Amino acid sequence: MILxxxxxxxxxxATFKQKKFQEFDNDFQVxxxxxxxxxxxxxxxxxxxxxxxxxxxxxxxKVDTVNLKFNDHxxxxxxFKDDIRGLKREQTIIYKGKFKGKKTYQITLIKxxxxxxxxVPIIYxxxxxxxxxxxxxxxxxxxxxxxxxxEGNIFLITAGPxxxxxxxxxxxx
Numbered sequence: 790m791i792l793x794x795x796x797x798x799x800x801x802x803a804t805f806k807q808k809k810f811q812e813f814d815n816d817f818q819v820x821x822x823x824x825x826x827x828x829x830x831x832x833x834x835x836x837x838x839x840x841x842x843x844x845x846x847x848x849x850x851k852v853d854t855v856n857l858k859f860n861d862h863x864x865x866x867x868x869f870k871d872d873i874r875g876l877k878r879e880q881t882i883i884y885k886g887k888f889k890g891k892k893t894y895q896i897t898l899i900k901x902x903x904x905x906x907x908x909v910p911i912i913y914x915x916x917x918x919x920x921x922x923x924x925x926x927x928x929x930x931x932x933x934x935x936x937x938x939x940e941g942n943i944f945l946i947t948a949g950p951x952x953x954x955x956x957x958x959x960x961x962x
Contacts, residue, residue: 810924810932812891818858821931823850823869825956839956842869844921844933845884846898854961857923857931863887865894865923894923915941916949929960 851872886896899919904910940949
């Protein structure tokens with residue numbers, strides 16, 4: 790029963806299939822739409838459910854396109870033109886992350902963990918994690934998986950939200 794439950798829960802996660810992705814090269818640079826699309830049963834849906842900048846915790850931005858590239862230090866440079874009361878203002882933000890293999894770039898936006906006692910938090914624990922994984926599709930589009938977890942516990946009572954989302958962003962030629 791436990792084995793069945795674990796396999797069922799593992800199959801419900803937002804995972805990437807390795808065969809659809811290509812490696813990032815040294816001169817990687819792409820411009821993508823800020824709104825996402827979804828793929829369901831090999832059908833592309835233009836949903837706009839997740840904005841790219843929201844994945845980076847940048848909310849309330851009026852942006853159509855976002856530019857992504859890596860610098861010489863392996864940092865992600867995110868640039869866009871924000872429309873503030875009719876004025877377009879160029880913004881550039883640099884994120885420190887790391888490559889997980891040659892096809893995945895991981896950025897940890899938030900990682901906070903408090904545990905009492907330290908290893909097994911049976912008295913008190915608080916966790917807040919927000920990570921994003923970026924992959925490059927074979928057609929040049931970008932796929933992003935967000936992992937979010939914010940929970941706490943007192944003795945054996947645990948509560949808090951967590952989710953995994955997967956979204957795709959179309960490359961602009």
